[in-house]
Amino acid sequence: MSADPGVRPRLSDATMPEGVAPLRYVRDRARSGIVHLGLGAFHRAHQAVYTDDAMAVGDAGWGIVGVSLRSPAVRDALVPQDCLYIVEERGAPGGRRLVGSINDALVAPEAPERVIAALADPAVHVATLTVTEKGYHRDPRTNGLLVDAPDVAHDLGGGDPRTIFGFLAAALDRRAARGAGPLTILSCDNLPDNGRLLGGLLDDYLAARGGARPGGWTSPSGMVDRIVPAITADDFARLPVEDRALTVCEPFRQWVIEDRFAGPRPRWEAGGAQIVDDVRPFELAKLRLLNGAHSALAYWGLPLGHAYVHEAVRDPDLLAFVRRQLLAEAAPSLPPSAALDPAAYVEAILRRFDNPALPHRLAQIAMDGSQKLPQRWLATLVERAATGLASPAHLRSVAAWLAFVGDASGGGRPADDPLASRLETIWDGQATPAEIATAIVRSSGVFPAAFGADEALVRALGEALAERLSKGPRAMLRDFLDRS
Incomplete structure (x- = not known):
């Protein structure tokens, strides 16, 4: 957190800047x-x-x-x-x-x-x-x-x-x-x-x-x-x-x-x-829609060559995919609330993201994925699977995160994640995408037990990872959009 001071005075109680809205009260720093x-x-x-x-x-x-x-x-x-x-x-x-x-x-x-x-x-x-x-x-x-x-x-x-x-x-x-x-x-x-x-x-x-x-x-x-x-x-x-x-x-x-x-x-x-009285409807909407969209833009956008959120959300393939993930899978998982219109909330989120005046780095969002994805994606996947609903967009986004972890391991740069060492050890110790997905689901500590117990979910994740590794992100996105 440094800056070139040049000839400018340092901000202080005695140095009030021009063009900045001033305080509207008298400070009492003793209280x-x-x-x-x-x-x-x-x-x-x-x-x-x-x-x-x-x-x-x-x-x-x-x-x-x-x-x-x-x-x-x-x-x-x-x-x-x-x-x-x-x-x-x-x-x-x-x-x-x-x-x-x-x-x-x-x-x-x-x-x-x-x-x-x-x-x-x-x-x-x-x-x-x-x-x-x-x-x-x-x-x-x-x-x-x-x-x-x-x-x-x-x-x-x-x-x-x-x-x-x-x-x-x-x-x-x-x-x-x-x-x-x-x-x-x-x-x-x-x-x-x-x-x-x-x-x-x-x-x-x-x-x-x-x-x-x-x-x-x-x-x-x-x-x-x-x-x-x-x-x-x-x-x-x-x-x-x-x-x-x-x-x-x-x-x-x-x-x-x-x-x-x-x-x-x-x-x-x-x-x-x-x-x-109850924060949960607001909290779930933010975690599964706004934060979930952020993570999807990061793990798909980075390998597509995007550095910032506003760049990723202007990618037509990625925008269509994220909108599909949010509206077809995440929004229906939310409890009904008279105070929340999920479709309107999603469109407001995407407008907020399309703000070039606010360059928000995808790499910053991609940090600590093992700590974020259980709330943002995995809970939705498990809940929908328990009622017989498929979540193909979410599964493909989880595969994009797994590929991100693997790219970090293969490139010699550890992912910025508290479980980076564990994830990369598991990744490097497996031979096939199916083995990688199964081992990470069951041994990393990231996935809920209900996910690991669902053989169909684990198998589908392995297939999604294989597709991501063989086709690359762009072809995988387009194939998914063409089929859905």
Whole structure:
């Protein structure tokens, strides 16, 4: 996260940029009501903006203490500029705005005690998280905690915390001992029923740790949506000031939160957040339609030579295939909802993707496929198969992911995936596409047990992989479209 400063002043409280919408409130950096774990670009474009909007309508005291769980890069970008940064929306209507809701930025490995103290502060009522799928250390086969994962085992052994569970457990202990009041722990990651998943994993951790289980916390589910691509050197260079925490995103944003808070919360509705009784219809639509489309564009688009989402969605063959996968297979798997028109939602998604002002790299989307595909594709496949319905487009997309893993192994570059080594070992140890598909389904830990138990599904996946490897992506897409 670097930029060429040139002659431009560094963004700060004393250096307000021209052409950027200013703050609509007076900052009070001494008062923070939120701690956020996983201080990345998505948080800065999403939850921090909603909090900024709440503060702009007079909801004071909700500043954020942001925590980077690994790298100091974001802290080093934010702190020298008084934790101010610019959010630039690309596309109609677009524009730039200053965001001041982050009060401080910590780096967990450098200051674990400060992180625990922030989470245990009686003034803090909400902890939010964007730690990506791998930050949950979840066993995809059981949805339980991988207690033998190295960092989890370290935390259970009593060392300075490395995982969200180690930090949260230590903070909850301290809050209970000091009467600090209840804490809402709110996941903002793309995982199904993420609040209950997080709560269950935290309960697993507390049980494995032993001793008293601290109470006084809830973990509502939530659904978030906003496209936030990686920053380029040109993005920095176009600014009127030097802002090393610049965040670029699309104008669209959505946040749907289950109304299950443990205590006070910000007025996030001021920024358009929806507080609802049941998040699941919104969550499933996003996972299976929007996120599912993203993954399909990535694993088909990259071998077709596309680098960005807007390029992939303008490929006529790929667009027709993705539309078929979403409308014929994913949308019918959703529960009926008066609040959602799946066909209209799909077309809105595809319009959002066709935004050249927002270059979103397919390689970024392709990361961590083993953690994403169970929710985005595999659940749909299993559910439809259980009712006797075929899902040929989904099967071919899973085969495209398997080919992506194989291409990485054969090309000597590991896939950017927490299970890369395991997947590539399985791939390299098999002779035929059918053997590769069977071994990965049954040994990788990615596929649900119901998939592996369905011989027809496993066989169909092997056939789809054989077709992908023999024909290549373009011919396979066209043959499928011609036949369907």
